[in-house]
Amino acid sequence: MDKKVGQFLIENEQKFIHFWEEQIIVHHYRDNPELILQNGHLMYHLITNSMLNGFSEEDVKLLAHKVARERVKANINIGEFVYNVNLGRSIIIKYLNLSGLMPEDLQAIINLVNKQFDLFCYFAVSKYTEIKDKKLQEQNLFISQTHKDRLAILGQMSSSFVHEFRNPLTSVMGFIKLLKHEHPTLPYLDVVSQELDQLKFRITQFLHTSKLNMLAESQNEDITIHLLIEEVLEFLYPSIVDGNVQIHTNIDADICITGDRNELKQVFLNLLINAVDAVCEEENLRKIDIQTNIDDHQIKIRISNNGPTIDPEAVQLIFEPFFTTKKLGTGIGLFVCKNIVEKHHGEIECISDNHLTTFQLTFPIKQN
Known part of the structure; x- marks a missing residue:
């Protein structure tokens, strides 16, 4: 009967x-x-x-894998x-129904046809998915390697940058201090000093980004959070006043973290500088709120x-290197923050809605 x-x-x-x-779907281009x-x-x-x-x-599998690679x-x-394959199945079964065979004889033949089409689809889709997954893994590996290459280049640039700018910057900052001591009433020295401190901070950002292994050389100590944040707010005071920004704090005076003071200070500097920049884009009331609590x-x-x-x-994407939402941003500030926070066994996340953006x-x- 099968031979017939x-x-x-x-x-x-x-x-x-x-x-x-x-009837099949074909994209001719x-x-x-x-x-x-x-x-x-x-x-067929x-x-x-x-x-x-x-x-x-085995013959079904070989053909299915061939077609999967082509797809x-x-x-x-x-x-x-899959649509084209099942269309072929339907047409064959339709022709079999016109063969003149008795229904009881025809059913075994149709079962065999369905089995082959089912296996063909299974093998083809499985192979297609396997190849696609492999290509995706290769692409992710390439992207990851590209990030590493870019960071390596940034590291080389930053090393040169720090070397070329640190010595003259230190000299300028030293002379500014001398001028403030000798001419305390001389105008604009505070502004110049503030801008130089900001420049030094930006250089430190690049240094942390290019040489994150330096974090391991840090010195840990017990740090009172409210004192550290007060220090950062004092540093940013000119920008806060200039932007007419209202700062509200609710910080537990007893909360302490064990870690490197300079590294954690850089985290809060980055986050608060970003917050000041963000609210200054608004024309209405500009508010920054800082809260701490102990939970779980x-x-x-x-x-x-x-x-x-x-x-x-x-x-x-906000914590990825080189990603920024600022027109003139470098995309390294939050990346540095994430690495420092995780180095201190912590986590950082961003939540943003129509009312507030919170880090x-x-x-x-x-x-103990």
């Missing part, structure tokens, strides 16, 4: 292929219609051969491939501002 059906399919091959070709037609013939031959010579799962190379939606045996520090909302897509830092409580 196989012969019937051979005799009607051209009709079947023509009918199938008229990306697809190779001749290759698709060739694969249609190969699948597998079906007829199984009727004449017996079913071979990946053509970058064609796998859904369209963890120290939580929240720095919130009512500046512009950060898009959800940007929130996902939350979470640190473990020191165990």
Whole structure:
């Protein structure tokens, strides 16, 4: 009976292929219609051969893997491939129903056809997914390596930058101090000193980014958070006043963190400078709120501002190196913050909605 059906399919091959070709989905600008037609013939031959010579799962797998590689190379939606395959299945079964076989004889043949098409789809989609996943992993590896290469280049640039600028900057800052001592009433010295401190801070940012292993050389101590934040706010006082920014604090005086003072100071400097810059984009009331609390045996520090909302897509990338939402930003400040916070066994996250943008830092409580 199977051989009779196989012969019937051979005799009607051209009709079947023509009918199938008229209905399949083909993108002529990306697809190779001749290759698709060739694969249609190969699948049809597998079906007829199984009727004449017996079913071979290995032959089905080989053809499925061939087609999967071609689909990946053509970058064609796998859904369209599955549609075309199942269209072929439907046409074959339709022709089998016209073969004149009795229903009880026909059912076994249809079951065999369905088995081959099911396996073909399974093997093809599995291989397609495997190849796609591998390509995605290769792309992610390339992106990761590109980040490392960019950081390495930045490291070389930063080393040169620090070397060339640190000595003259130190000299200028020293002479400014002498001028303030000898001419305390001389105008603008405070402004110049403030700007030089900001320049020194930016140089330190690059240094931390290019040589993050330097963090391991830091000296840990017990740091009272409210004193450290007060120091940072004092440093930023001219910018806060100039921007007419209101600062509200609710900081527990007893909260302490064990860590490197200079590193943590840089974290709060970065976050508060960003907050000041953000609220200064608003024309209405400009507010920054700093709160601390202990929750579930963890120290939580929240720095919130009512500046512009950060898009959800940007929130996902905001701690990546070189990503910035500022027109003139470097994209390294928050990357440095994340590395310093994680080095102190903490976490940092950004939450932004229509009302507030909050950076939350979470640190473990020191165990005595």
